[in-house]
Amino acid sequence: MSNTSGKTPKLDKLDKGPWPSFVKEIKRAAEKSPMSKDLLGQLELSYEEKIGHWKHGGIVGVFGYGGGVIGRYSDVPDKFPNVAHFHTMRVNMPSAWFYSTEALRKLCDIWEKHGSGLLNMHGSTGDIIFLGTVTDKLEPIFAELTEAGFDLGGSGSDVRTPSCCVGPARCEWACYDTLNLCYDLTMHYQDELHRPAFPYKFKFKCAGCPNDCVASVARADMSIIGTWKDGIQIDNGAVKEYADKGMNIQKDVCGNCPAKCMEWDGSTMAIDNSLCRRCMHCINVMPKALRPGKERGACIMIGSKAPIVEGALLSSVLVPFMKMEPPYEELKDLVEKMHDIWCEEGKNRERIGEFIQRVGLGNFLEAIEVEPSPYMVEHPRDNPYVFYEEYFEEGDEDEGEEEDE
Amino acid sequence: MATIELAGKQFDVDEDGFIQDATDWDEAVAAAIAPTEGVDSMTEEHWVVVNFIRDYYKEFGVAPMIRKLCKSTKMDLKKIYELFPSGPAKGACKIAGLPKPTGCV
Numbered sequence: 001m002s003n004t005s006g007k008t009p010k011l012d013k014l015d016k017g018p019w020p021s022f023v024k025e026i027k028r029a030a031e032k033s034p035m036s037k038d039l040l041g042q043l044e045l046s047y048e049e050k051i052g053h054w055k056h057g058g059i060v061g062v063f064g065y066g067g068g069v070i071g072r073y074s075d076v077p078d079k080f081p082n083v084a085h086f087h088t089m090r091v092n093m094p095s096a097w098f099y100s101t102e103a104l105r106k107l108c109d110i111w112e113k114h115g116s117g118l119l120n121m122h123g124s125t126g127d128i129i130f131l132g133t134v135t136d137k138l139e140p141i142f143a144e145l146t147e148a149g150f151d152l153g154g155s156g157s158d159v160r161t162p163s164c165c166v167g168p169a170r171c172e173w174a175c176y177d178t179l180n181l182c183y184d185l186t187m188h189y190q191d192e193l194h195r196p197a198f199p200y201k202f203k204f205k206c207a208g209c210p211n212d213c214v215a216s217v218a219r220a221d222m223s224i225i226g227t228w229k230d231g232i233q234i235d236n237g238a239v240k241e242y243a244d245k246g247m248n249i250q251k252d253v254c255g256n257c258p259a260k261c262m263e264w265d266g267s268t269m270a271i272d273n274s275l276c277r278r279c280m281h282c283i284n285v286m287p288k289a290l291r292p293g294k295e296r297g298a299c300i301m302i303g304s305k306a307p308i309v310e311g312a313l314l315s316s317v318l319v320p321f322m323k324m325e326p327p328y329e330e331l332k333d334l335v336e337k338m339h340d341i342w343c344e345e346g347k348n349r350e351r352i353g354e355f356i357q358r359v360g361l362g363n364f365l366e367a368i369e370v371e372p373s374p375y376m377v378e379h380p381r382d383n384p385y386v387f388y389e390e391y392f393e394e395g396d397e398d399e400g401e402e403e404d405e
Numbered sequence: 406m407a408t409i410e411l412a413g414k415q416f417d418v419d420e421d422g423f424i425q426d427a428t429d430w431d432e433a434v435a436a437a438i439a440p441t442e443g444v445d446s447m448t449e450e451h452w453v454v455v456n457f458i459r460d461y462y463k464e465f466g467v468a469p470m471i472r473k474l475c476k477s478t479k480m481d482l483k484k485i486y487e488l489f490p491s492g493p494a495k496g497a498c499k500i501a502g503l504p505k506p507t508g509c510v
């Protein structure tokens with residue numbers, strides 16, 4: 001039953017149909033690499049037996065680093081000796097994934113020489129993922145990578161490789177320089193990135209505006225999302241042009257504004273910016289007519305993660321507005337305080353979002369010296385997070401009880 | 406499972422070289438593992454770390470969290486990596502004869 005013949009009837013089925021399949025790529029790599037060939041064989045076996053054949057949790061690495069390599073071993077190495085070891089290496093990608101073709105070729109060369117040749121561009125954290133090598137090759141690969149100007153990314157309980165949207169490099173909506181912040185954070189947190197010492201992982205993601213093209217709100221322990229403080233910039237002439245070309249401004253722009261704070265009388269657009277939620281809808285629909293305001297910075301949100309120990313969380317607002325300019329002292333101070341309290345009090349494998357849920361946002365805010373603000377409340381009177389001491393004066397408690405009755 | 410000889414004794418080790426049964430572990434065994442983890446020779450400071458990890462493991466059945474290790478040994482993370490270049494989880498725990506740590510150190 002086992003498949004060492006090189007025939008892969010089950011995988012072949014994935015090769016059919018209109019969409020490209022990873023099987024096609026592994027087969028291509030298998031022409032050159034015995035490792036990729038055995039990978040196909042083992043995968044076919046897994047499909048036959050409906051069971052995975054990777055063991056969990058190897059500990060391998062390079063000297064000086066505690067992260068960046070994920071050990072993986074086959075549990076059927078006698079059948080597929082070339083994937084007895086199949087370690088993954090994470091390589092720190094450049095900000096916003098800009099490469100020269102030369103750099104890409106170099107990465108491919110290194111990996112073809114020392115590994116399976118299979119890459120995943122990119123993993124969900126954003127790293128370049130090198131799939132499949134053996135323990136003895138780790139140091140030579142690391143040496144060649146550093147020679148080429150690359151470094152390993154994070155893995156385990158550390159700062160994971162920060163990532164960002166394309167930002168001002170190509171996008172006019174960017175409210176701050178996401179690429180620069182991403183690079184700055186990466187360099188500033190080198191120790192934390194390479195030497196795991198946290199309760200669990202910590203991800204930074206930098207998005208230039210609330211469109212959040214890196215999905216930071218759902219995938220980062222700290223989401224840094226560009227926003228503006230003043231009003232949306234309006235070019236009434238351009239709004240009119242959209243209208244003249246047939247756009248139904250009333251229905252498609254004003255009607256879909258979640259805050260219902262826009263008005264269009266046929267010649268002038270009015271926005272009540274005090275109600276605007278910075279959702280980007282109107283700006284996305286009429287990019288020529290509307291722009292983010294001029295006083296720009298970012299909103300700092302914390303706590304999102306995929307469901308592992310507790311359920312999935314989205315990030316929630318910690319600091320509604322912060323200027324985002326080098327050297328980002330204010331942000332780093334905040335991060336440091338957060339890390340301190342989380343590392344001190346956090347349980348093993350507890351993400352910072354879960355930690356905050358456990359200790360309560362009020363206590364957390366006190367520890368990091370941030371004033372509670374209404375922006376932190378998801379729905380008014382609906383969120384038990386914040387306790388406003390100043391609202392409770394003597395006698396209040398009794399009144400509260402009366403109301404309850 | 407592979408078997409290796411350390412300081413004249415036979416040990417079963419897993420793929421990552423962690424010894425499976427530490428009953429026969431002693432200082433000579435630790436000194437024999439050390440070079441495979443980039444530790445040329447075990448100094449007094451190395452022993453402080455290794456002994457702390459062993460004592461903690463004996464008491465709690467798990468490896469200490471890295472913060473705990475740093476605090477108790479009064480060494481910062483940088484120092485730990487200077488002593489054990491492959492890190493506390495891979496280097497120090499392996500030398501200390503612990504089974505492969507899962508998610509701690």
Ligand code: SF4
Pocket residue numbers: 165166167168171172173174175207208209210211212213214
């Ligand atoms: S998140 Fe905003 S600034 Fe960044 S690429 Fe998307 S639209 Fe542009």
Ligand code: SF4
Pocket residue numbers: 256257258259260261262271275276277278279280281282283
């Ligand atoms: S950004 Fe969103 S909330 Fe603000 S005015 Fe435009 S559509 Fe309305």
